[in-house]
Amino acid sequence: MKILRLILSLIVIALSIYALITGTTEVMLPYLLLLAGLTLIVTGIIEFQKR
Template structure:
């Protein structure tokens, strides 16, 4: 799980950097949010064993990120 979180973090940073360098942020933002939501979800699963309030907060942030991604892709 920790390797998955690291890979997702690298993908998010890479996409964000690419969007800033090429000035195509409006096209890439839904994909960044999708990977960010997935990363938050995986982190929430990892933290659920240690600290439950932190895990619940991460799950809520992940749900919000997924909602924004779907809303952005639809409109």
Template sequence: MKILRLILAIIVVALSSYALITGIFGGIIPYVLFFIGLMLLVTGITEFREKRKATAITLFLVSGFTFYVSFKILLN
């Protein structure tokens, strides 16, 4: 799980850096949000396995909201 979280974090940083360098935000931000949601979901699963249920539930809720916003932007 740590490797997956690290890979997702690298993808988020790379996409965000690309958006900042090129100035193209509208097309990249939904994908950044999607990968942030995945990273939060993986972190939530890790926290749930470590018996930190309150933190895991919060991460699941934030992940769901991030997915919702990402898909809402993509569909507009």
């Protein structure tokens, strides 16, 4: 799960940088929000399993 969180986080960062450089933020925003949401869900599952 931690590897999945790391991969999702890196994808979000890479897509954000790409969108800022190319100026296509309005096109990339839905995908960025979806991946950021998935990252938060995975983080929540990891923290829930710690308890």
